[in-house]
Amino acid sequence: MKFTQRLAYYLFGLLIGGMFLVFFFGEKKTRFCYFPNCRVLKDLRNKPLLYSNVAEQKLAEDWIDIEDIRNCLTNGKIDFSESKKEVEKGKLYVIKGKTIKDEPITVEMINYEERVLLYDVKKD
CATH class of the missing domain: 1.20.5 (Single alpha-helices involved in coiled-coils or other helix-helix interfaces)
Structure with a gap:
C-alpha cells in the first residue's frame, strides 16, 4: 500500500x-480545570455562599451586586501571594476581578470545608 x-x-x-x-x-x-486558579475558583463556586456583615454593607451600596461576585468567581484571578492564610478555621483567598461594568475589584473569601464566606469587597 x-x-x-x-x-x-x-x-x-x-x-x-x-x-x-x-x-x-x-x-x-x-471544562478543563487542572490549573490551581481554576481549581480553587471551581471549589469556591460549588459551595454555599454566606455573607459577612462588612460584605452585606458593601452589597447594599449601588456600585456592586452579587452578579459581580459571580463574575469574579468565573473569570477572576487569585492572588496566591496574599491568599491561603488561616483565618477563622478556614483559608482566605484574594480574588482580583472586574465588575460587569468592567471596573476592577478585589474580593476576599474565606473557604471552609462546607461553605464559603464572602468576607470583603474592595474597589481597586
Whole structure:
C-alpha cells in the first residue's frame, strides 16, 4: 500500500473519531480545570455562599451586586501571594476581578470545608 493511501485511511479514521468525540462529549458541559486558579475558583463556586456583615454593607451600596461576585468567581484571578492564610478555621483567598461594568475589584473569601464566606469587597 502506498503512503498516500495509508495517509488517506489515517485521516479518514481521524475524522470519524473526531466526529464520534464531538457527538458524545459535545453535549456535556465539561471544562478543563487542572490549573490551581481554576481549581480553587471551581471549589469556591460549588459551595454555599454566606455573607459577612462588612460584605452585606458593601452589597447594599449601588456600585456592586452579587452578579459581580459571580463574575469574579468565573473569570477572576487569585492572588496566591496574599491568599491561603488561616483565618477563622478556614483559608482566605484574594480574588482580583472586574465588575460587569468592567471596573476592577478585589474580593476576599474565606473557604471552609462546607461553605464559603464572602468576607470583603474592595474597589481597586
